[in-house]
Amino acid sequence: MRFIGSLIEKLQRHPKRIVFPEGSEPRVLQAARQFRSLRLGAPILLGDRTAIKEAAEKLNINLEGIRIINPATSEDLDNFARRFEALRRAKGIRFEEARAAMLNPNYFGSMMVAMHQADGLVSGTNEVTGSVLRPLFQIIKVAPHFTTASSCMIMEVEDTRFGEEGVMFMADCGVIPEPTVEQLADIAVTTAQLAHKLLNVRPRVAMLSFSTKGSAMHPSVGKMQAATALAIRKAQEHGLEADFDGELQADTALVPDIARRKLPESKVAGRANVLIFPDLNAGNIASKFVQHIARANAYGQIMLGLDRPAADVSRGSNAHDILGVAAIVGVQAIDYKSLYPDAGNHIPGE
Incomplete structure (x- = not known):
């Protein structure tokens, strides 16, 4: 809380x-x-x-x-x-x-x-x-200047060593089954923007895979590598100050000791507060594991990339x-244009 x-x-x-x-x-x-x-x-x-x-x-x-x-x-x-x-x-x-x-x-x-x-x-x-x-x-x-609508889950766990004082943003966990490289980059940037707005910290974005920096070879690994490079470019275009790294395994992204052994120079490894999954299967499964096994407070799905703030909560929500979730959507609405410039100008049917 x-x-x-x-x-x-x-x-x-x-x-x-x-x-x-x-x-x-x-x-x-x-x-x-x-x-x-x-x-x-x-x-x-x-x-x-x-x-x-x-x-x-x-x-x-x-x-x-x-x-x-x-x-x-x-x-x-x-x-x-x-x-x-x-x-x-x-x-x-x-x-x-x-x-x-x-x-x-x-x-x-x-x-x-x-x-x-x-x-x-x-x-x-x-x-x-x-x-x-x-x-x-x-x-x-979709909001102007964006091409992808997706969603994220915000998880708050008791162990404050993870994420940002226990808070982690996980995406996409609810919308796009098999995101393309460009969609993954959009998901990474829009999730990072939301993390920055809600936490007022620098987002540290891990692009997740079963591989860390080429430790395994597979088309999905190359996909996350390409999405990482594109996300960095898109963040610069949107004026977003954030760190991106990938492809990273989940433990490399979250556990400092493992990160020091594998990627000691990374600004993200071991300190990630935004986790981007390669597909909806991985994101949805991981978010539900964290919610129930770690007894996390789970807030979402928070919609990303839309012209107005909205959320689709789980049927298991209390x-x-x-x-x-309503508080998150409300805070988004305070200055939605800081997330999506030119958002809210379109009136349906005009």
Whole structure:
């Protein structure tokens, strides 16, 4: 909670509006109440008003200061539908289909964020990843000057020798199954940018593999080597001060004694606070191992490279996890343009 505590302090000074599409879910209700009680901003719950109030009553949750919107009765429904129709016209969608889509809280919530009626979105407690990502990618899309939308998990472990005082950023753990060299470089840079914004430290990025500096030969090793070189160039183009090294094995990236034996001159080895995985299998599996075996506080998936802040939480998340993710999304929204220049300028359907 050290990490989230520091973000809460920032967000209390700059409160934000976070929309939660799963408004009647008990864990979301608890997180929204905490979000409001901690003075982090205005939580917005989507769904049937009666169902949300009944769920809150069962949990003895006070809904004062929490906004509730039912997409089906919202005055914005038709306007959102027209804008979605314009966005998807090339796909042949008609107004009736667009309106039906906007009745889905994930679509409605994504449009709220796109239209600046909310500062960020947190969903996924009862949804598979595709149900959350599809509306985001169709409505919000990739930020200007970026080509890759991905995600990262932020892990906080008790052992402060790892990462940055126990905090590690791991990507991509939720979106791209087989990233290309360019996508891996984009993932590395956007994750490093987020680490810098949230921790205010210099990112030390390890591009992970089963090999360290050519100790094994395989096309995937060459892929990580190429991605490392490209990430360094992209970071320079974006004015990001960070250290990148790869390819590195996980122990070389995280354990100082091993790093001193293998790569004594590396600025990253043994001190990495950002871990970039070669594919989604590795990232997803590793993040769940760390979460459950190391009993880490796990926050994510935090979306990277999108035009607006959003997150897709795990269906196994508890209220504390959801609150932490909402705080991260809120802090991102404080100055999102520092992460993605020119972000937020596009209005859907215009």
